[in-house]
Amino acid sequence: MIAELGHFALILALVLACVQAVVPLVGAQQNRYALMAVGRPAAQAQLFFLLFAYGCLTWAFVTSDFTVRLAAVNSHTATPLIYKITGVWGNHEGSLLLWAASLSLWTVAVTIFSRDLPEAFMARVLGVLGAISAGFVSFTLFTSNPFTRLLPAAAEGRDLNPLLQDPGMIIHPPLLYMGYVGFSVAFAFAIAALLSGRLDAAWARWSRPWTTAAWVFLTAGIAVGSGWAYYELGWGGWWFWDPVENASFMPWLLGTALIHSLAVTEKRGAFRNWTVLLAISAFSMSLLGTFLVRSGVITSVHAFATDPARGLYILVLLVLVIGISLTLFAWRAPRLTGGGSFALMSRESTLLGNNVLFAVVTGAVLLGTLYPLFLDALNMGKISVGPPYFEAVFVPLMVPVVVLMVIGPFVRWKNDDSARIVRRLAPGAIVSVLLGVGLAVVVGNFTWRTVLGLALAAWVLIGSVQLLRARVAERPGAAAGAGVRLRGIPAAWWGMWLAHLGVGVFIIGVTMVGSLESELDVRMKDGQTARLAGYTFTFRGVVDAPGPNYLAARATIEVARGERQIATLTPEKRLYLAQQMPMTEASLDIGPFRDVYVSLGDELEDGSWIVSLYHKPFISWIWLGCTLMGVGGICAAADRRYRRLAERRVPAAATQSA
Amino acid sequence: MKARNKRLLLVGGGVALLVAAVALVLTAFQQNLVFFHTPSEVYEGKAPTGRAFRIGGMVEEGSIRREADGLTVSFAITDTAKVIPVTYRGTLPDLFQEGKGAVVQGMLDAGGHFRATEVLAKHDENYMPVEAQYAIDQAHKAAQTVQQ
Numbered sequence: 001m002i003a004e005l006g007h008f009a010l011i012l013a014l015v016l017a018c019v020q021a022v023v024p025l026v027g028a029q030q031n032r033y034a035l036m037a038v039g040r041p042a043a044q045a046q047l048f049f050l051l052f053a054y055g056c057l058t059w060a061f062v063t064s065d066f067t068v069r070l071a072a073v074n075s076h077t078a079t080p081l082i083y084k085i086t087g088v089w090g091n092h093e094g095s096l097l098l099w100a101a102s103l104s105l106w107t108v109a110v111t112i113f114s115r116d117l118p119e120a121f122m123a124r125v126l127g128v129l130g131a132i133s134a135g136f137v138s139f140t141l142f143t144s145n146p147f148t149r150l151l152p153a154a155a156e157g158r159d160l161n162p163l164l165q166d167p168g169m170i171i172h173p174p175l176l177y178m179g180y181v182g183f184s185v186a187f188a189f190a191i192a193a194l195l196s197g198r199l200d201a202a203w204a205r206w207s208r209p210w211t212t213a214a215w216v217f218l219t220a221g222i223a224v225g226s227g228w229a230y231y232e233l234g235w236g237g238w239w240f241w242d243p244v245e246n247a248s249f250m251p252w253l254l255g256t257a258l259i260h261s262l263a264v265t266e267k268r269g270a271f272r273n274w275t276v277l278l279a280i281s282a283f284s285m286s287l288l289g290t291f292l293v294r295s296g297v298i299t300s301v302h303a304f305a306t307d308p309a310r311g312l313y314i315l316v317l318l319v320l321v322i323g324i325s326l327t328l329f330a331w332r333a334p335r336l337t338g339g340g341s342f343a344l345m346s347r348e349s350t351l352l353g354n355n356v357l358f359a360v361v362t363g364a365v366l367l368g369t370l371y372p373l374f375l376d377a378l379n380m381g382k383i384s385v386g387p388p389y390f391e392a393v394f395v396p397l398m399v400p401v402v403v404l405m406v407i408g409p410f411v412r413w414k415n416d417d418s419a420r421i422v423r424r425l426a427p428g429a430i431v432s433v434l435l436g437v438g439l440a441v442v443v444g445n446f447t448w449r450t451v452l453g454l455a456l457a458a459w460v461l462i463g464s465v466q467l468l469r470a471r472v473a474e475r476p477g478a479a480a481g482a483g484v485r486l487r488g489i490p491a492a493w494w495g496m497w498l499a500h501l502g503v504g505v506f507i508i509g510v511t512m513v514g515s516l517e518s519e520l521d522v523r524m525k526d527g528q529t530a531r532l533a534g535y536t537f538t539f540r541g542v543v544d545a546p547g548p549n550y551l552a553a554r555a556t557i558e559v560a561r562g563e564r565q566i567a568t569l570t571p572e573k574r575l576y577l578a579q580q581m582p583m584t585e586a587s588l589d590i591g592p593f594r595d596v597y598v599s600l601g602d603e604l605e606d607g608s609w610i611v612s613l614y615h616k617p618f619i620s621w622i623w624l625g626c627t628l629m630g631v632g633g634i635c636a637a638a639d640r641r642y643r644r645l646a647e648r649r650v651p652a653a654a655t656q657s658a
Numbered sequence: 659m660k661a662r663n664k665r666l667l668l669v670g671g672g673v674a675l676l677v678a679a680v681a682l683v684l685t686a687f688q689q690n691l692v693f694f695h696t697p698s699e700v701y702e703g704k705a706p707t708g709r710a711f712r713i714g715g716m717v718e719e720g721s722i723r724r725e726a727d728g729l730t731v732s733f734a735i736t737d738t739a740k741v742i743p744v745t746y747r748g749t750l751p752d753l754f755q756e757g758k759g760a761v762v763q764g765m766l767d768a769g770g771h772f773r774a775t776e777v778l779a780k781h782d783e784n785y786m787p788v789e790a791q792y793a794i795d796q797a798h799k800a801a802q803t804v805q806q
Contacts, residue, residue: 364683382694389690523728582752
């Protein structure tokens with residue numbers, strides 16, 4: 001009964017999505033307020049029904065109602081409650097429902113936080129979002145109905161893929177989806193602006209907080225996913241350039257470019273065409289990501305099921321979205337004239353450089369991700385493009401991005417004096433290079449990669465300090481204390497500062513772990529020791545440690561540095577019973593300057609075990625950097641400027657709708 | 659410099675940089691493509707020598723053997739028609755089992771032995787690596803054509 005209610009709610013949501021897609025758009029075109037006003041209630045009711053449907057599905061999982069096929073395939077009575085709940089999105093159908101629900105959440109958030117938008121503009125935004133929602137809800141209903149019954153019911157469920165039974169899986173998908181789907185808001189704003197022919201600074205200002213918010217979710221989602229891969233896949237890597245990772249990374253790259261390009265459009269009215277194009281591309285990349293992950297064209301832990309009909313549906317949706325928006329763009333773009341001109345040395349130039357480089361990197365990642373699929377589809381052989389390609393391309397293209405990132409905030413809009421900038425930044429740059437060389441020697445890894453990484457990171461950090469000092473110094477009211485002047489700096493500026501600082505911290509993590517990590521595979525018996533990177537690992541035997549839905553062999557390994565005992569690690573080799581699937585559960589001692597990571601391999605005939613030992617210097621800095629970027633994004637999106645504007649506009653909007 | 663010349667210089671410089679970036683991408687791409695071959699193709703001599711490639715298929719039943727050091731593993735990958743002996747040193751994926759699909763990346767040595775640097779298995783019970791499945795399907799197709 002509950003499942004049927006959920007199914008019915010999903011159908012109602014589809015009807016509402018269609019209404020939301022058509023009526024407000026017609027209203028905006030004909031300037032009829034009654035029609036435009038339909039958008040908000042339709043969006044809100046849609047959210048209600050989608051959440052209701054989602055709740056029904058969760059209910060089936062929690063109560064182990066195995067007459068619902070999805071629950072029978074992805075849950076088990078012995079699965080811990082939290083994984084019953086997260087198991088709802090650990091599969092194709094449920095994750096689509098989550099997709100639709102996230103979109104609906106964003107839509108309602110727009111109706112709440114952007115109340116001040118002109119009625120016609122809001123109607124167009126809601127119309128576009130409604131159309132996307134209709135596309136995805138119908139996809140869910142017609143090709144991937146999560147409420148399909150299984151009759152007769154299964155006696156017992158098949159359980160959730162053990163890889164997904166992990167705390168990381170509790171938050172990774174919702175964050176990532178909120179990020180993916182969030183770019184639909186930026187997209188809807190761009191399309192609404194194209195429809196109304198109003199691509200101006202106001203449009204950029206309205207889009208900015210939404211784009212940044214989506215970017216924050218995507219950043220967090222990717223970071224959590226990477227952390228999950230690091231400790232769960234059992235061999236200590238944190239990024240694999242796997243097609244599915246790339247699928248989330250491409251919208252991130254374009255989203256980052258979009259954030260910066262929106263800044264130029266808002267401040268200077270320039271790059272308008274380009275900004276619209278980026279908004280369209282970022283959302284298209286999100287859809288492409290969904291296609292790659294959900295169509296089963298690639299093998300990955302994320303690819304749940306292979307069903308050509310599903311892949312085809314998303315592909316058609318993708319083609320429609322790109323086709324319609326580009327047509328609209330081609331029709332409207334010629335009317336747009338460029339904004340203010342700018343000199344070679346100007347803030348605009350540095351941001352232009354940023355945008356071009358991000359676009360090239362995205363293109364390179366896209367090539368490496370899609371080319372194997374194309375060849376395969378055309379029956380021209382099977383190939384794969386591995387991490388060496390992505391690394392060879394990514395590093396040289398990102399180095400200038402980081403250099404521009406340090407320089408950019410010092411440069412004035414429109415026109416600046418090159419000599420001034422050089423005088424300003426040269427000392428820091430020279431110190432950074434010396435630091436890079438010096439530190440590389442100190443850590444004992446004098447390679448160009450280490451020197452480059454450390455020098456860049458040092459420059460980012462030095463530049464951040466200089467930037468903050470400059471910012472405080474240039475505030476008016478020099479008589480006031482530094483504290484007062486610090487408080488006067490707007491949140492958006494702090495956001496930029498923190499996010500850029502985060503990039504520096506991230507680079508330190510990547511460089512140090514890349515240059516200095518070490519690993520050792522050894523066979524160990526009770527009482528035997530192994531040494532790695534100054535640490536002594538003592539194997540203390542293996543005991544049985546059964547869990548709720550698995551059996552496990554748990555090893556105890558003592559880690560010491562010199563005489564000092566540091567940690568006792570307990571890696572496990574598990575066998576999940578429902579699927580008879582073996583799993584390695586690594587054990588880590590996490591520290592600010594290094595992780596010690598141990599995972600358990602196979603047991604050999606003589607009772608010894610294969611153990612993999614890893615020493616990962618500074619790896620936490622990778623996620624610390626991501627956290628700083630995310631916090632920076634939150635600060636930027638929450639800047640009072642966007643809200644103050646909202647307050648000021650309320651009377652105008654009120655008179656308009658009256 | 660006149661504004662017009664300056665702009666030309668700017669555009670020219672930008673285009674040159676872009677061309678350089680694209681050249682970098684394409685060269686790296688050329689150098690890092692890893693081709694996939696089925697065991698049968700390897701026997702037909704279609705696989706490259708002196709360059710890494712991938713083979714895929716089933717891990718032959720009874721073929722997994724550990725060397726005395728306990729860390730080096732040898733096994734055989736088959737597409738049901740031909741068998742390629744493989745050695746690998748390192749930790750194997752959890753789902754690497756005899757009779758199940760696997761894909762390995764590495765190089766062929768002079769003796770026709772495949773030295774793997776990477777072993778990929780499937781991610782869950784009911785999922786076969788597409789490449790492994792492909793290799794087996796190809797072999798079956800070939801077998802059918804021969805019978806006809």
